[in-house]
Amino acid sequence: MKINNNIQALNSYRNLHQNQFNTSKNLEKLSSGLRINRASDDAAGLAISEKMRSQIRGLKMAERNAMDGISLMQTSEGAMQEVHTMLQRMRELAVQAANDTNTEYDREQIQKEIDQLKLEVDDISEKTEFNTRKLLNGFSAVLTTFDAGINPINIVGYPKVTDANIKSGNYQLEVSNVVMTEKVTQPSAGLGQGDIKFVNPNDGMKLGEYTILVREVEQNQDAKIEVLDPDGLSIGTMVIPIGSNGANNAQDVYGIQMDATKISTAGTVKVKLEAEATLKLNDVSDPANTVTIQAERKLTSNNGLFRHGGVEYQFNSNLQAASLDYTITNNALSFQIGPNTNQNVMIDIPRMDIVTLGIEDVNVLTNADANKAIFALDQAINRLSDSRSKLGAVQNRLEHTINNLQVTHENLTASESRIRDADMALEMTEFTRNNILNQSATAMLAQANQLPQGVLQLLQ
Template sequence: MRINHNIQALNAYRNLYTNQMSISKNLEKLSSGMRINRAADDAAGLAISEKMRSQIRGLKQAERNSMDGISLMQTAEGAMTEVHSMLQRMRELAVQAANDTNTKEDREAIQKEIDQLKLEIDSIAAKTEFNTRKLLDGSSAVDTQFSNANPTNLLTVPTVVDPAMESGDYQVTVEMGTISAVKKLTQPGAGVKSTDVIASDLTELQDQELKLGEYSIVVTDIVVDDSTIPATKSATIEVFDPDGFSLGKKASQIAQASSNVIQIGTAPKMIEIDTSQISLAGTAKIKIEYEAEFSVKRHDGTTYQDITFKKKITTENGVIKHGGLELLFGTNMTAGDSQFTLTNKALSFQIGANTNQNVMIDVPQLSTVKLGIDEINVLDHESANDAIFKLEKAITQISAVRSKLGATQNRLEHTINNLQVTHENLSSAESRIRDADMALEMTEFTKNNILNQSAQAMLAQANQLPQGVLQLLQS
């Protein structure tokens, strides 16, 4: 028997200490509701759950960002709704003014209302803002401007359809020797069964300032001359361009046995028609488009580098979409390199928890100058008709912008739904790692509490063991 080292007491004390530490941890978890209160509780679990927490908080903020983005777009769209209404009213007034029942004074009165509506459109474009950020004055747009002589003969500067494109110098290339005219009969009529009714070849088309798209050949006033053998037919032939404007009309024999080409219109807007292809009264429609190989390049500080592969594309109403750009060509397309500068001021909405998880929104300037209606007047019949055409284009332009914003808004609503689902599932996973299972912890606490009481009792018993030595000393 030894009294200097009470091994049984030390053993009981060690177990008591262990039980007390376990009870302490149980109480900490039960009182905090967390399974991990410090890194020592679960080092790997802490690292994983902290990463999840950053994602969860980022997702929650991205959800709020998306909602703010929708609010911004709704503000812009609300302003454009009023611009749309004013354009519709201006078009209505232009139609009214085009009628020659109006006197000079009547048209001047109509013009006064149009002028006021133009002022209000410019006012809305300049003043509409969200959180002090201007929306419709062009400060949130992606602008392009030619930096050379436009050798490919684009009708307008390139329009950016991908607002994520970086600011810089770009080049659109139409590959040499790849341009060809494509004709398609979209509406048979007037006995026309072939696109050969348009006799203008590629070179002749490129010499004219015509638009690509659908041309209408209208045949009327058929006259049959039976005095000749064989009998001959004559008709009035009128050609309308893709915008619906008449290039001109001409009387000519039709349905001849051999080719008979006439010119309708005057240079530089003239087209050749083979009247031998026409045999009846009616309307035929033929699309004239171009096919060519296109590529888009960006200047890297030294030279222009491809950002797209060369691709053979057929225009659609003179338009191609390639490399994030929308390019409008006329029939005078030529091969070459058109260079332009792109300035990107689009709004970036952070719709994800991580770097570069964003969506770019560009809102073009919507002043009367940009809409092309700043100088319209209805003071005579011709001017009023021209105003109708320009207002129609402005209405189409506003509709396209509103449509794009509406589509983006729908996209963000789906983004919000996805963020909410992801947030929910990540929170569930993080909870399994970080949160305490209260039932399990209470079970552990009960077990450890009983063990603690038992250890205390055993320590008391072990402390009594050395007193047995006294019995030896008394004998």
């Protein structure tokens, strides 16, 4: 028998200490509801869980961002809707003014309402705001500029950026291999492919589909020819000899040459003038970005419109092989719709004043001016419709984004819960077991402490 070292007591104490430690862990998990309360509980699980928590909180905020973005665009689109209403009213007034039952005085009264509506369009452009941010005054647009005196490729207007992700900087458009093409898209009146060509397509004619109206035909005598440009506007009307009377078969009608000897009946002929060219967009500010934008590519215009590298260019028949330098200033709004870096969507909102819409000089004081006003207002309505359609498309996209964020948030939360949350039933079972072991170990420690007292019996 030994009294210096009570091995049984030490063993009981060790087991009691371990049971109390386990019970403490059970109590900690039961009181917090978490399986991992500190790194020592599960180092790897804690690291994974914390990364998931970052994503979960980021997803929740990205969802709110997307909702705020939709609210901003709805505010913009609501203002545009009212501008649309005013443009429709102005067009209605222009149609009214085009009727010669109106006197000069009548047209002046109509003009007064048009002038007031134009002022209100400008007011809406300047005053529409969201969270004090002006929306329709061009501060959120992607702008392009170049030296108007240097236009060797003869671009019409300014380049229009269609990709709001393109960065600000200096760019260069290279145009080469320019070829004008002409094709009869609707043969009629005896005229077909090869019977019509453009006399001098490089004199600034619009690109697109021309309509030739052949009317009042007297066989082997003459016919009235009217030419409409790609916008549907009349270039002019001319009477020419036809059939056997057309000794000179190459009749030039407002820049369009036709074989008049083949005209035998009335009809409507359509002929398309387009351009083919090779385009290359260089990022002068960052040459390494040129390939990313879009390298050299052979394109055919659509009504004089080329789309290349996220930019639209409008040309007429004066298109030349050369280079044009221009600058892009990107003020597009960035909506952070993801939990991580650069997970955003860019949206640009163009200026919506009367200058941008092309109705600054609209007046209906004469029949001719009223007809011009109808055309200008049609163009303005189309521009506005284009902008509203783009905003509507992005709104639909963001609604799908929100749905995806919600699903991802739900699934990530479930994943994080499996890693970090405590199984309360299991922990309660473990706590009950350890609690019983604590009581048992305490009793056994008391018994072990009594064992050395047996030595006293030997001293009697």
